[in-house]
């Protein structure tokens with residue numbers, strides 16, 4: 001399922017990037033795009049993705065009559081917009097129709113900005129994704145991705161992990177933090193998989209949440225990305241962004257999940273989750289959102305909560321949007337950024 005969805009995502013990305021390069025690029029950018037077409041240099045791709053996706057979104061915002069985001073409306077010669085952008089006003093109380101329309105529009109914009117959105121944990125099968133997701137608590141996906149190759153090389157199956165020496169597992173997963181509790185969780189779930197599910201990861205929410213250390217969020221990640229079962233993943237980024245967009249003011253992940261499930265068709269759930277999490281990690285950060293470089297700014301009622309100066313905001317961008325390596329050591333083929341370095345690379 002993972003490979004199939006990665007391929008699906010690849011097609012719009014190429015189209016959109018090419019379209020942007022031919023319609024919006026400066027001569028210098030065009031030269032970069034032409035060079036990419038023949039050389040496909042990873043670093044050039046990163047720079048192009050960081051520049052072109054917001055530009056395309058700014059164009060679509062213009063065509064729909066919304067204001068230009070401060071950070072994406074820079075002309076090639078560099079003048080800044082005369083009128084500062086203001087946060088989108090939402091009539092109170094907002095009608096259900098208006099909320100649904102607004103939320104779906106944000107999703108469409110995010111799809112333009114992140115056509116390559118994907119789960120940021122490296123995995124090759126449902127068991128690996130399940131273990132990696134449990135290990136990702138209280139740490140970054142990058143650190144998990146740098147840790148799991150050695151773990152899965154030593155214990156490739158639930159049976160192997162269930163029979164492992166806990167101290168050896170603790171040593172292997174130490175870089176992810178809370179390694180004693182996490183060892184108990186992943187060995188406990190490996191034993192449950194071995195003893196109750198014939199060594200296979202079950203493909204049902206009700207069975208997954210009964211496994212040790214597996215909550216609803218982990219279960220939805222596994223279902224959505226290893227089984228193709230649509231699911232909303234409400235993590236810290238997802239919750240923060242939907243509150244900033246005033247889809248809800250709830251802090252309760254289950255209430256947020258129910259509300260978002262009600263706004264979007266099932267077929268959107270998994271990719272919507274990836275897009276929102278991508279946006280939270282790259283642009284709409286918890287402490288310093290990069291509002292001045294945010295393609296969603298014209299639709300955002302919280303614009304101005306973060307840095308609005310386009311140049312300063314651009315410096316806050318992370319991963320491929322900031323020209324930096326991503327979180328996955330083995331990203332999908334359509335990812336425009338660079339792979340993350342292995343653990344021993346520093």
Ligand code: SF4
Nearest residue numbers: 284289291294297300
């Ligand atoms: S970065 Fe700013 S403008 Fe963009 S979504 Fe977040 S709060 Fe809104």
